[in-house]
Amino acid sequence: MYSPSIDKLIDTLKKLPSVGQHTAERYVFHWLKSGKSEVSELKNSLDALLNNIKSCKVCWNFSDTDPCPICTDTKRTQTQICVVEQAQSVPAIEKTGAYKGVYHILRGTLDAGEEISLDDLKIKELLARIEKNKDTEEIILALNPDMPGETTMMYLKSKIQAINSNIKITRLARGLPMGSDLQYSDEITLGSALKNRL
Numbered sequence: 001m002y003s004p005s006i007d008k009l010i011d012t013l014k015k016l017p018s019v020g021q022h023t024a025e026r027y028v029f030h031w032l033k034s035g036k037s038e039v040s041e042l043k044n045s046l047d048a049l050l051n052n053i054k055s056c057k058v059c060w061n062f063s064d065t066d067p068c069p070i071c072t073d074t075k076r077t078q079t080q081i082c083v084v085e086q087a088q089s090v091p092a093i094e095k096t097g098a099y100k101g102v103y104h105i106l107r108g109t110l111d112a113g114e115e116i117s118l119d120d121l122k123i124k125e126l127l128a129r130i131e132k133n134k135d136t137e138e139i140i141l142a143l144n145p146d147m148p149g150e151t152t153m154m155y156l157k158s159k160i161q162a163i164n165s166n167i168k169i170t171r172l173a174r175g176l177p178m179g180s181d182l183q184y185s186d187e188i189t190l191g192s193a194l195k196n197r198l
């Protein structure tokens with residue numbers, strides 16, 4: 001419909017969450033009108049993402065360094081691991097100031113309706129981490145309070161207990177509305193859900 005270069009960019013943008021044909025067209029024509037400096041700024045940011053960001057092989061967060069600054073911070077309680085679904089939950093929890101342990105990012109949840117695909121998630125890595133670090137004291141299961149989150153937390157709890165029955169397994173206090181996303185919870189609600197964990 002448009003020239004091939006424009007169509008190709010539109011098709012690429014349409015792979016993004018919540019971006020359809022219309023929005024993709026708006027972005028592309030915005031860049032065409034805004035001039036080269038804005039486009040090269042975007043290109044540089046994407047290059048940095050491509051070249052600098054790695055997975056921390058301890059917690060599986062995305063970071064400029066491996067291991068990440070949280071995993072190497074000696075002031076943090078390395079024996080306390082907060083398990084979250086997505087990397088975006090980490091800044092949300094950090095903002096509450098209520099947590100001084102480390103994290104493990106699962107990168108998704110088990111879907112109750114589908115065949116369990118463990119390979120896509122960092123569950124094996126979490127269990128290996130617990131097995132290796134015998135001094136782990138507490139695992140906080142801080143997944144989103146929705147069906148896939150609940151299913152995953154139940155699964156993790158039984159697996160962790162089988163490895164080390166001395167580990168305290170806690171979860172965020174009720175108060176976060178069912179179906180909510182941790183990333184968008186306000187600091188006060190999330191902070192008190194952490195402090196009053198069960």
Ligand SMILES: [Zn+2]
Pocket residue numbers: 056057058059060061067068069070071
């Ligand atoms: Zn890390």
